[in-house]
Amino acid sequence: MSALTKVFTDEIRKIEETHWAEMVSKPYRLTHHLMPPCGWLNDPNGLSWYQGRYHVFFQYSPFEVKGGLKFWGHYSSEDLINWTYEGVSLYPDSPADCHGVYSGSALAEEETLHLFYTGNVKLDGDYDYINNGRCANTLHVESKDGIEFGIKENVIPCTQYPEDYTCHIRDPKVWKEGDRYRMVLGGRRKDDHGAVLLYSSRDLKQWNLDGELTTEEKFGYMWECPDMFELSGNEILSVSPQGVEREEYRYQNIYLSGYFILRDGKVFKEDFREWDMGFDFYAPQTFVDKKGRRILIGWMGMPDAEEEYVNNTLEEGWQHCLTVPRELKYCNGKVYQYPVEELMNLRRWKKKLCDADRETETDGAFDLELQVQKGPAKVVLADIFKLEYRDGILVLEMDQQAGAGRRTRKACIEELRSIRILADTSAAEIYVNEGEVVFSVRFYGKGTKHRLKIEAEGFRGGIWKLEKMSITRCL
Structure with missing residues (x-):
């Protein structure tokens, strides 16, 4: 050395x-x-x-x-x-x-x-x-x-x-x-x-x-x-x-x-x-x-x-x-x-979601999976962002405070079939149609609890709380 x-x-x-x-x-x-x-x-x-x-x-x-x-x-x-x-x-x-x-x-x-x-x-x-x-x-x-x-x-x-x-x-x-x-x-x-x-x-x-x-x-x-x-x-x-x-x-x-x-x-x-x-x-x-x-x-x-x-x-x-x-x-x-499939090992309890369960509360990091029927759809994570699909256009719109300068991003897709959101304390990765389109974003909200609202003609899926990865230090 x-x-x-x-x-x-x-x-x-x-x-x-x-x-x-x-x-x-x-x-x-x-x-x-x-x-x-x-x-x-x-x-x-x-x-x-x-x-x-x-x-x-x-x-x-x-x-x-x-x-x-x-x-x-x-x-x-x-x-x-x-x-x-x-x-x-x-x-x-x-x-x-x-x-x-x-x-x-x-x-x-x-x-x-x-x-x-x-x-x-x-x-x-x-x-x-x-x-x-x-x-x-x-x-x-x-x-x-x-x-x-x-x-x-x-x-x-x-x-x-x-x-x-x-x-x-x-x-x-x-x-x-x-x-x-x-x-x-x-x-x-x-x-x-x-x-x-x-x-x-x-x-x-x-x-x-x-x-x-x-x-x-x-x-x-x-x-x-x-x-x-x-x-x-x-x-x-x-x-x-x-x-x-x-x-x-x-x-x-x-x-x-x-x-x-x-x-x-x-x-x-x-x-x-x-x-x-x-x-x-x-x-x-x-x-x-x-x-x-x-x-x-x-x-x-x-x-x-x-x-x-x-x-x-x-x-x-x-x-x-x-x-x-x-x-x-x-x-x-x-x-x-x-x-990668290994991330599923961080999942803990699951709450099933369907047409009758359009709102739930998140607390900390979570993993959301939704299968969506054809037509308009919207997923809102209160005080963080809104993801909306309509007429071939997918729009990610950030809350003004949580976005901290980030506002709107758009993508063109033929149809919406599925949404997966990996949400962390200040980062989210959104995978649409099994990864045909992806949005990665940092955000800075207040607290860890947020209301999640889903608007679609028909959907089913689940939301899991995510455990922390283990990170140790080599001394």
């Missing part, structure tokens, strides 16, 4: 120790969403199944609740509901990442867990840090136990990127395909055209540039957090575009996250479909677990949007969380996403 790493480690342990005891006592602290012990959390990173455990790393600024110098925090679990906080795994402690350990991915092999990430370096001087003044290196580290990581290797220095790209190249996602390794990197070309760079390697050390993927017509100036995978025989590219003009029924956030289903190895603008229609979702990443499931986790936050989204957790000394793990399935030309 270098002297700088030891300084970071000691200071982070001190501040985490102060906040850890408060994690269960603060009113907005969450019960079934991963969050930072203190400070700021953003992108999920290094998602993997390795040596009998799930590993979830995340970008972490422990010293700054509004974001700052980035590290990688680390959670692990055997079952996705009982978690251990493993502490900080990667530090900005080398010349190639001295201004931040930025996003990246994991490649789990039998004896080794490989992490690839972007090392951020900003030069001192009069720079715009887009076309000059920034170095974004692609770094590689290895671990034999998933906890301790070895020497950092700069496998793609910033000087080796294509000349027609800006300094904004980042977020490597690595996987194995046949007898070679592949990587995608998100990028911003000098003509302000978002794209993904494709690389390949035989040994994880030497990487060759194979080309790029982008739309013929410009679709945003930057594509962040790329992910490429196969699902039911379909090749899928997931990206988070920046700079796409907003519309009423789509592209409603300042930045987007969505996917293309490739056609003949190409992407087309008209094929882009958003992962999540809510206010708080960005930078998702996927991985395959021991059961062969493709699982997605996203950041329940939004960068560069402080004027639109007030986060009342700032006073508690922390900000942001991750979504619950979602299993992906391909159906009818779309990718559906739904909470």
Whole structure:
């Protein structure tokens, strides 16, 4: 451990120790969403199944609740509901990442867990840090136990990127395909055209540039957090575009996250479909677990949007969380996403709901499932939000105080068949039609008890109280 790493480690342990005891006592602290012990959390990173455990790393600024110098925090679990906080795994402690350990991915092999990430370096001087003044290196580290990581290797220095790209190249996602390794990197070309760079390697050390993927017509100036995978025989590219003009029924956030289903190895603008229609979702990443499931986790936050989204957790000394793990399935030309089945183990008592039971009271975190007959429908969580479907339009409308800047989001669907709501103390994930459409949102209501009202011509379902996930700290 270098002297700088030891300084970071000691200071982070001190501040985490102060906040850890408060994690269960603060009113907005969450019960079934991963969050930072203190400070700021953003992108999920290094998602993997390795040596009998799930590993979830995340970008972490422990010293700054509004974001700052980035590290990688680390959670692990055997079952996705009982978690251990493993502490900080990667530090900005080398010349190639001295201004931040930025996003990246994991490649789990039998004896080794490989992490690839972007090392951020900003030069001192009069720079715009887009076309000059920034170095974004692609770094590689290895671990034999998933906890301790070895020497950092700069496998793609910033000087080796294509000349027609800006300094904004980042977020490597690595996987194995046949007898070679592949990587995608998100990028911003000098003509302000978002794209993904494709690389390949035989040994994880030497990487060759194979080309790029982008739309013929410009679709945003930057594509962040790329992910490429196969699902039911379909090749899928997931990206988070920046700079796409907003519309009423789509592209409603300042930045987007969505996917293309490739056609003949190409992407087309008209094929882009958003992962999540809510206010708080960005930078998702996927991985395959021991059961062969493709699982997605996203950041329940939004960068560069402080004027639109007030986060009342700032006073508690922390900000942001991750979504619950979602299993992906391909159906009818779309990718559906739904909470992993393990979360049902948090369910406790159940109250059945039907046409005769249109109102009930919730207390704390809950899991609601409804099957709805065709026609208009409305679900109201008093003082928090209203979800209403009518004439092919689904509208999520937030209470003014609970929304804290969040107001309305819309989605177009042909019909409404089902609704599932996973509600936490200050976060909700709404799954429509078994995950055909999803809304993720943070909220800040008064107290934990709320009246739930359902309006529909016919419905049946149930509501469960949710136990807290177990989160322990590795000392």
